[in-house]
Amino acid sequence: xxxxxxxxxxxxxxxxxxxxxxxxxxxxxxxxxxxxxxxxxxxxxxxxxxxxxxxxxxxxxxxxxxxxxxxxxxxxxxxxxxxxxxxxxxxxxxxxxxxxxxxxxxxxxxxxxxxxxxxxxxxxxxxxxxxxxxxxxxxxxxxxxxxxxxxxxxxxxxxxxxxxxxxxxxxxxxxxxxxxxxxxxxxxxxxxxxxxxxxxxxxxxxxxxxxxxxxxxxxxxxxxxxxxxxxxxxxxx
Amino acid sequence: xxxxxxxxxxxxxxxxxxxxxxxxxxxxxxxxxxxxxxxxxxxxxxxxxxxxxxxxxxxxxxxxxxxxxxxxxxxxxxxxxxxxxxxxxxxxxxxxxxxxxxxxxxxxxxxxxxxxxxxxxxxxxxxxxxxxxxxxxxxxxxxxxxxxxxxxxxxxxxxxxxxxxxxxxxxxxxxxxxxxxxxxxxxxxxxxxxxxxxxxxxxxxxxxxxxxxxxxxxxxxxxxxxxxxxxxxxxxx
DNA sequence: CACACTAATTGATTTTTATCAATTATAAGA
DNA sequence: TCTTATAATTGATAAAAATCAATTAGTGTG
Numbered sequence: 001x002x003x004x005x006x007x008x009x010x011x012x013x014x015x016x017x018x019x020x021x022x023x024x025x026x027x028x029x030x031x032x033x034x035x036x037x038x039x040x041x042x043x044x045x046x047x048x049x050x051x052x053x054x055x056x057x058x059x060x061x062x063x064x065x066x067x068x069x070x071x072x073x074x075x076x077x078x079x080x081x082x083x084x085x086x087x088x089x090x091x092x093x094x095x096x097x098x099x100x101x102x103x104x105x106x107x108x109x110x111x112x113x114x115x116x117x118x119x120x121x122x123x124x125x126x127x128x129x130x131x132x133x134x135x136x137x138x139x140x141x142x143x144x145x146x147x148x149x150x151x152x153x154x155x156x157x158x159x160x161x162x163x164x165x166x167x168x169x170x171x172x173x174x175x176x177x178x179x180x181x182x183x184x185x186x187x188x189x190x191x192x193x194x195x196x197x198x199x200x201x202x203x204x205x206x207x208x209x210x211x212x213x214x215x216x217x218x219x220x221x222x223x224x225x226x227x228x229x230x231x232x233x234x235x236x237x
Numbered sequence: 238x239x240x241x242x243x244x245x246x247x248x249x250x251x252x253x254x255x256x257x258x259x260x261x262x263x264x265x266x267x268x269x270x271x272x273x274x275x276x277x278x279x280x281x282x283x284x285x286x287x288x289x290x291x292x293x294x295x296x297x298x299x300x301x302x303x304x305x306x307x308x309x310x311x312x313x314x315x316x317x318x319x320x321x322x323x324x325x326x327x328x329x330x331x332x333x334x335x336x337x338x339x340x341x342x343x344x345x346x347x348x349x350x351x352x353x354x355x356x357x358x359x360x361x362x363x364x365x366x367x368x369x370x371x372x373x374x375x376x377x378x379x380x381x382x383x384x385x386x387x388x389x390x391x392x393x394x395x396x397x398x399x400x401x402x403x404x405x406x407x408x409x410x411x412x413x414x415x416x417x418x419x420x421x422x423x424x425x426x427x428x429x430x431x432x433x434x435x436x437x438x439x440x441x442x443x444x445x446x447x448x449x450x451x452x453x454x455x456x457x458x459x460x461x462x463x464x465x466x467x468x469x470x471x472x473x474x
Numbered sequence: 475c476a477c478a479c480t481a482a483t484t485g486a487t488t489t490t491t492a493t494c495a496a497t498t499a500t501a502a503g504a
Numbered sequence: 505t506c507t508t509a510t511a512a513t514t515g516a517t518a519a520a521a522a523t524c525a526a527t528t529a530g531t532g533t534g
Contacts, residue, residue, distance in 0.1 A: 044463055063375075065383040066459045072378060084368040084375075087361075090468045093375045116361055123360035124324075124353050130367050131321040137374035138300075138321075138330045141309060144381050145421050146302040148490075176512065184382050186492060191513050206500085222303045226281055231327045385520075413482065426521055428483055443530085 001031050001105070005055075009105070012078055014053070014129055018122035022115050032105040035098045042096040048085035050106040054078065057102025060178065061094040071181040073136065074099070074174065083130050086112055099174060135231065142227050149185045153193050154221035156183060157202055157209055159228050168211040176207075238268050238342070242292075246342070249315055251290070251366055255359035259352050269342040272335045279333040285322035287343040291315065294339025297415065298331040308418040310373065311336070311411065320367050323349055336411060372468065379464050386422045387437075390430050391458035393420060394439055394446055396465050405448040413444075 006027055009015050015023055032055065035041065041052065044063060052059075059075040072094050075081045085092045086109040116123045143152055156179070164170055172179060180190035194204045200220045201213025211217055221228075243264055246252050252260055269292065272278065278289065281300060289296075291314050298310040298318065309331050312318045322329045323346040353360045380389055393416070401407055409416060417427035431441045437457045438450025448454055458465075 063379045063383065063463075065379065065461055065464060068383045070379070070382040072375065072382070084371040087364045088368040088372065088468060090368075090372070091463065093372055093379065093463050113361075116364065117357050120354050120357045120360055123357055123364065124350075127324045127353065127360065127364050127367060130364060130371060131325040131327075134321040134367060134371040134374065135325065135327070135330055137371065137378055138309065141374055141378045141381065142300045142302065142307070142330065144378065145307040145309070146300065146305045150490095187512070188493080188514085189491060192491095195513095224302055226300075226328065226330050227302060231325060387520095423522060424482070425484085425523080429521095432483095 001027055005032060014080065014125050015122075017125055018115075018119050022119040022122055026107060026111065026115055029111050030105050030107045032103060035102050035104060037098055037100050037102075039098045039102075040095065041098065041104070042082065042092055042094075044092050044095045047091055048082055048089070048109050050108055051080055051086045051112045052082055052096070053080050053105040053107070055103040055105055057104075058099040058173070059096050059102060059104075060099050060174075061096055063094045069181070070184070071178050073140065074182070080129055083126065083133065087116075087126075087130065089113075132231065139227050139229060144184050146227070149183065149189060150193050150196060151221055152183045152185075153190065154197060154200065154202070154217055155223060155228055157211065158214075158217060158221050158223055160209075161211060161214075162228075162230075168214065170209055172207045172209060238264055242269060251317065251362050252359075254362055255352075256356050259356040259359055263344060263348065263352055266348050267342050267344045269340060272339050272341060274335055274337050274339075276335045276339075277332065278335065278341070279319065279329055279331075281329050281332045284328055285319055285326070285346050287345055288317055288323045288349045289319055289333070290317050290342040290344070292340040292342055294341075295336040295410070296333050296339060296341075297336050297411075298333055300331045306418070307421070308415050310377065311419070317366055320363065320370065324353075324363075324367065326350075369468065376464050376466065381421050383464070386420065386426060387430050387433060388458055389420045389422075390427070391434060391437065391439070391454055392460060392465055394448065395451075395454060395458050395460055397446075398448060398451075399465075399467075405451065407446055409444045409446060 009027070010023060015026075035057075041059065054075050054077050056077055058077075059081060060071055061073040061075065061081065063070050063072050075096075081096060082092055084090075089109070116126060143155070147155065160170055160173070161167055174182075176190055177187040180187045183190070185193070194202075197217075197220075201211060201216035203210045203212055246264070247260060252263075272294075278296065291312050293314055295314075296312040296318060297308055298312065300307050300309050312333075318333060319329055321327075326346070353363060380392070384392065397407055397410070398404055411419075413427055414424040417424045420427070422430070431439075434454075438448060438453035440447045440449055
């Protein structure tokens with residue numbers, strides 16, 4: 001754990017309000033590590049030894065069953081992952097691997113649980129983090145069940161645009177086959193859907209996406225904050 | 238809040254380890270209420286005023302978008318629902334309504350948050366509850382993305398059988414069209430899938446389900462604890 | 475019991491999505 | 505730069521699932 005990183009962590013929502021003593025003792029134990037791209041971090045079914053906090057880079061959450069595989073989510077800094085497995089002391093439901101070179105801080109699950117029991121403010125912050133994760137998956141399930149694949153792709157593009165302050169042009173943050181899997185479709189189907197969306201206000205040029213008619217695209221996606229987010233930031237505590 | 242109910246609550250995982258003082262003050266504030274079947278409790282998009290704890294009966298979580306609707310989950314006693322919205326102070330992502338006559342205890346969200354901040358053991362128990370909810374939705378999403386509708390139905394039947402200690406005969410706990418929606422299919426599709434499953438070891442007789450060939454059904458469903466549960470019970474704290 | 479109402483089923487059809495096979499594009503390494 | 509490997513696209517087809525329409529079954533009520 002590099003000393004110069006500590007002040008940055010202290011400012012994260014998860015650590016901001018905890019007691020200095022708890023924070024210092026966790027920082028003593030935690031260690032941060034760099035991982036290369038495409039590095040497996042966690043296998044589904046294993047037990048949680050460490051809470052992972054992604055500080056830099058990107059991590060993909062994947063699930064497999066019976067020879068099938070699916071991208072379940074993308075984690076971006078700064079967020080924890082596998083917090084639920086740590087708290088429940090239960091096996092991971094998903095595997096995790098880096099997409100890019102990533103910096104990850106790891107806290108032993110036992111120490112995490114001890115700190116939670118010792119420091120109510122930390123516990124509340126961790127709950128909020130977990131609550132956000134819960135809501136992310138409710139949204140994912142709603143998206144899958146209520147929208148068809150064209151609508152999901154349209155909503156995804158608008159969501160990405162929103163995250164980048166409403167730009168009309170951007171590059172896809174991952175390979176198309178991964179995006180397809182995340183959106184619950186095959187690469188072939190994504191490819192065709194992309195072409196079909198030209199009539200609805202989007203053009204693709206390689207990995208570049210250009211929204212040519214935002215209004216039209218929004219009409220198709222019927223963007224809804226209860227599916228696409230974001231949650232309102234919690235100003236009050 | 239009826240006095241004779243208190244000891245029962247005290248034994249619930251959520252309340253078992255909290256301080257007596259916190260428990261008593263919450264019980265002072267909380268009130269329990271009976272609701273008739275098909276009663277709307279919560280509308281998606283509203284803000285969380287009360288944590289709901291289902292003590293008796295059954296509650297359905299539903300989501301709507303753009304004229305479409307889907308059953309996202311069934312809550313059975315004793316569990317909380319909408320804990321995440323309370324903790325995050327964010328709007329509900331799903332609506333809730335009773336399926337049967339239900340007894341529900343309600344705790345004002347502000348008091349809940351105060352109690353969490355005051356009592357670390359309570360916060361840890363609440364986190365665990367939230368963690369279970371998170372994992373439920375990860376499982377739901379995995380089920381939708383990795384299995385087709387026949388496999389989902391087969392897995393559902395086996396799961397219900399398991400919950401009832403491995404019986405080979407049971408009654409569906411909800412209407413078929415609700416089950417269809419929960420499993421992400423149309424009622425017509427469910428009806429046909431039911432018929433198709435006869436070749437795989439299940440018979441339906443009205444609302445009665447009979448597993449005629451468990452091995453065969455399990456081969457089809459490829460039951461997996463990382464999708465179908467259950468989580469191992471957390472004996473240790 | 476008859477009535478009305480809703481749920482469930484069935485058949486015919488369309489739409490959506492997946493699969494398979496082949497080709498083209500893109501990127502990384504020698 | 506050429507080579508090789510992988511990703512993306514395209515076309516043809518099949519499978520899965522949704523939709524629409526009609527009928528049958530089931531439920532609760534007066």
